[in-house]
Amino acid sequence: METVGTIFNIQRYSIHDGPGIRTLVFFKGCPLRCLWCSNPESQNTYPEILFSKVxxxxxxxxxxxxxxxxxxxxADKRIDRDKCNRCLKCIETCYAEALEVAGKKMTVEEVIKEVEKDRPFYEKSGGGITVSGGEPLMQPKFLIELLKECKNRNINTAIETCGYVSWKTFNEVLEYIDLVLFDLKHMDSNSHEEFTGKNNNIIIENIKKISKSKKLMIIRFPLIPGYNDSNKNIKQTGEFVKMLEGVNEINIIPFHRLGESKYEKLDMEWTMHDVKPPEIDRLEEIKKILESYGLKVKIGG
Ligand code: SF4
Ligand code: SF4
Structure with missing residues (x-):
């Protein structure tokens, strides 16, 4: 039987998340529950219904x-998520488009068909495919088949990962990856667990192992004011990345509120009401601290 994956978005012509112009393929399912997550519809592995009351x-x-x-x-809720079997009939019947689904089963061939549409841009810009999510490594069999097919077609591959997966899984996928964009959210394991639901032990170990493998890797630091922006954490992050072999770049990803409206549509609670995006001056200050460790630092992905 053909392997299928659950994908919730394919975004073409992106200039973020890797070199050149890229096609971003977003996988469903994530082992973490970051309080600031901007793609809450990605977290569960199954397709999810969003309801727009307006x-x-x-x-x-x-x-x-x-x-x-x-x-x-x-007036506020439409779906009893405990009773729903996700047949999606209500979505088909809602001509006001108040109901929509995030996540559909796709074959490798179907994803590749979308990815191939951007091939002319890859060739001119040095771009390719970036798998993101959610966490792409939650669907390893489908991911490997997709990446293998990309390599067969000479398409550059990048992965954006939270890294909370077994090394065995990571290692199996690595040979089909050109660039790893690795999210590092907090150096303190207890704080990591408090803000994301899991400690960072396996994540730190995986970063070290990838660095030893000499695979091209960029560390991505989601900067969340009041959560991980203390000078202590910034310095510990700089020290850690500095000692990694073959890694010399950090991208700071400033907090934003673009995902906020999706929480209501999913009947989920958004707890970041009081958090504001970081000020430019503070961003520049943090950039300088990280640069003092000899790292190349970029603001944005
Ligand atoms: S019609 Fe199907 S998808 Fe919609 S609420 Fe009922 S069971 Fe769920
Ligand atoms: S079908 Fe759509 S517009 Fe009609 S009540 Fe249901 S959600 Fe609202």
């Missing part, structure tokens, strides 16, 4: 087609 016209069509009695008739 678009809903209250026609009741969704409840007519639902065999599970999973439609809630309230």
């Amino acid at each position: 678009k809903c016209i209250g026609c009741g069509k969704c409840s007519e087609v639902c065999s599970e009695d999973a439609i809630i008739k309230s």
